Amino acid sequence: MRMHEGGSEKISVCARRANAHTRAEMRTRACSQPRRLCVLASWAALLACARADNACPPACACSQDSGTVSCHAGGASGVPTRVPAWTSTLILRGRNVTTLQRGAFTAPNGSALDEAATLSLSGNLIRAVESDAFAGLPHLHLLDLSHNQLERVSDGAFKGLRELRTLCLNESIVPEAAGQLAAALGAGDLRDLHRLELAGNRLRSPPLTPASLDAFQLLHQLVLVNNSIRSLGREDVGGLERQRRTRVYLARNPFRCACELEALYWWLKNASQCPDAALLRCAEPEARRGLQVEQLRPEDVDCLNENLEAVSYVFLGIVLALIGLVFLMVLYLNRGGIKRWLNNIREACRDQMEVYHYRYEQDSDPRLANVAV
Incomplete structure (x- = not known):
């Protein structure tokens, strides 16, 4: 009986331990369940954000x-x-x-x-x-x-x-x-x-x-x-010359083919940085409208010749003005003699006209003609 009682006590202790362990596992599972739900919810939120x-x-x-x-x-x-x-x-x-x-x-x-x-x-x-x-x-x-x-x-x-x-x-x-x-x-x-x-x-x-x-x-x-764009200045052309790998496209611009185009003209002649150079046309002046920029003559864009022409025209104007001034001064200084000369011419013309008038009157009277006969 004692052994049986001792065995029963041992069995009851084991049962209590088993029950306690079972309750602990249940509590662990109960506590871990919200964690899993939180993890799943977080993953769902991340997937929703990603979507x-x-x-x-x-x-x-x-x-x-x-x-x-x-x-x-x-x-x-x-x-x-x-x-x-x-x-x-x-x-x-x-x-x-x-x-x-x-x-x-x-x-x-x-x-x-x-x-x-x-x-x-x-x-x-x-x-x-x-x-x-x-x-x-x-x-x-x-x-x-x-x-x-x-x-x-x-x-x-x-x-x-x-x-x-x-x-x-x-x-x-x-x-x-x-x-x-x-x-x-x-x-x-x-x-x-x-x-x-x-x-x-x-x-x-x-x-x-x-x-x-x-x-x-x-x-x-x-x-x-x-x-x-009407022209490119020397500074712009110089910057392009330093960047030799750069290709510049300039077609369909109204270029003025005069002295200010000199830098661009020689850049097109000496460099190969403008692939559409053959399409560059002159828009001004009227005499060169439609001409290719590359076909211009050097003297067409030579600033020195253009400056010389401008200077020559100015000098010619000054000379003509001086000649006119001298002529006016001569007329002013000889105004008395010129006046007498004009009066003499007028008197001579008047005398000559009177003579012609007298002869006309005689020739037109028929009675004077019979007397003469």
Whole structure:
């Protein structure tokens, strides 16, 4: 009985221990269940955020395979606030952006589009570009701002685009903003630029000064087609000569083929940096309208000959003026003798006319003729 009682006590102790262990496991499972739910909820939230970040913006067409997001005119306007992080090519057209504000392409959470390499903003009626407008595009290679109406370009408009290779600004700059564009280009952030397109902007001179042009060591193509450039000065030509790898396109500009074109004329003759040199035509003066700049004679743009001709015409005018002055002085000093001479001539003419009148009267009377017979 004692043994049995001892065994039963041992069994009851083991049972109590087993029950306690079971209750502990149940408490552990009960405590671990909310943790699992929290982990699952966090993963679900992350997946939801990822799906939200990768969602296609309204009124846009997205292709993740090619990395292209294309947003055209539609129900939405302006720059999309959420662009997928995988975007490599972003195209916005007809969105009526008007102003590119600071950080226009930065996500609301402050993240940048690290994959974006191409940005096309053609035909959006953009009038102003503020500083740091492209701050969220650190690896952008191509920026197209063509066919807009830029009236204000901040000095830091292209700040942060250190990897930009191609900048297109065709038919987008009003003449009053040409100086602002020159300051923005010369800010020093586009040192790796290879191609700059500025066609159809009515520019009267290149926007790159000789000093700023020296900073573009990698610039291969400068497109200045269809502007209002009449000539290039010696400083501009000198800057282009130092950048021998740069090819400059100048067709369809109204060149004045006179003395001021001398530097450009000899640059075209001696260098091969203008691939469309055969298309350069004279617009002024009228006698040379339509002639090729390359076919001009050296004396047509020789400033020395032109200056000599101007000096010779001035000298001829001075000589003629002196001769006229001397003639007037002679007339003035001999006014008395000239007056007498004129009176004598008048009297002689009067006497002669009276004689002719007397003879006429005699010849016309028939009675005098009978008496003579």
